[in-house]
Amino acid sequence: MKKIALALTAVAAMTGSASAADLAARPYVKAPMAAPVANWTGFYVFGGGGGGLSNSDQSIVSTTTGTPLTITQRQGGSGWFGTVGAGYDWQFNSTWVAGVFADGQFGSIRATVQDPLLQITGSQKLEDSWAAGVRLGWLVAPNVLSYVNGGYSGAHFGSTNFSTLAGGATTVRLNGYNRNGWFVGGGVENSLNIFGISSPGWFMKTEYRSAFYDAKTQDEISTITNLPTGVNSVRANSWNQTISTSLVYRFNWTGPVVAKY
Template identity: 35%
Template structure:
């Protein structure tokens, strides 16, 4: 029995090198290269913010073409889809300082316009985004507080009537918005407001039949805070 055991051990020792030579060599696998997560900017969500800028009446306007300071607030909701398009709705309200513009007519008649000092709008907007930037166009309903008209003859106030809708109108605009920090974005925007035309239908003879535009051009810069949605988010593997 002892002799059999020793013979088996010797046979195993002789066979081991030959078996090892027949085994395939181990292949070397290189470790994958680490790729840092990329930032994904998500525009979906609610936001509120504020803006500052200037307003300029158009040609042939009762307010003249002098500029006025404005400031206000805005808020809205955006939805990002497909995947670089952004669809949203926004409400905006602006305050402006008043100005007084006098127009002389034959017969020493003067029309005085103190100008509207409030502008509002509710608009839809459609934009295209790449990374932290969003370029967009907007349009919708516009409102203002009136045009503060007054007519006087030789310094004495005179009665008058007008037609046309001076409070309700439409607005269109375009802008660029940029996410500069998580949940924070800054924007620059042009917006045009049109409230139709105003025609004097009654009053002193020199003003009757006179027609004026009722519009505003505005340029604004602003900041928005996005409730937990905006800003870079690390992508998943």
């Protein structure tokens, strides 16, 4: 009887040890964390440069009557420019960003001006321009924004000194003037946190813009004996296309915000 009791006691002890082993603490598993989410809301400034093309539909009209004296001809040119600006963006959901901005451009985009009646030609320089508008963007990735923009623009064109088609000097010129118009465009802006380099707040954007300026009539000014002042006038509009690359700094950007779990 004692042997049976001892055997049962041994079995119970072994069963208890196995149960205790089964109840050992489970290994700790860390809960998954949410993916990083970037926030584009805030102010920014930028500066850069690029190149542009200028096209102008020109005709010669009578200064006294305004009657067209020639058919409309398209003249063109090209050049470079620098740009600076500032803006504010608002990210209103996980994929869309809207904003306002203003910028200025300065440089040397030139276009040809001709008077075929007098057989003279000159180079007109777009000295500076400004723009104020809105943009709407879609986040291709948390740190990459693709956008379109549009708004109001103004430009100042410098004076033009004419020469003969053969290259001879003349005293005929056009005074500088201002024009107003509108623009549309688009581009891509992306964070510079690439290739393992940490640059919080710094971005780069590349943008195409097309600006249209109203037609304006300017009198030719001359002191040539056989050409009294104001005999002819040049009537022309202006269409400028530019591509620029700018360095952008976002004041609110401290890197992606990681949601708590």
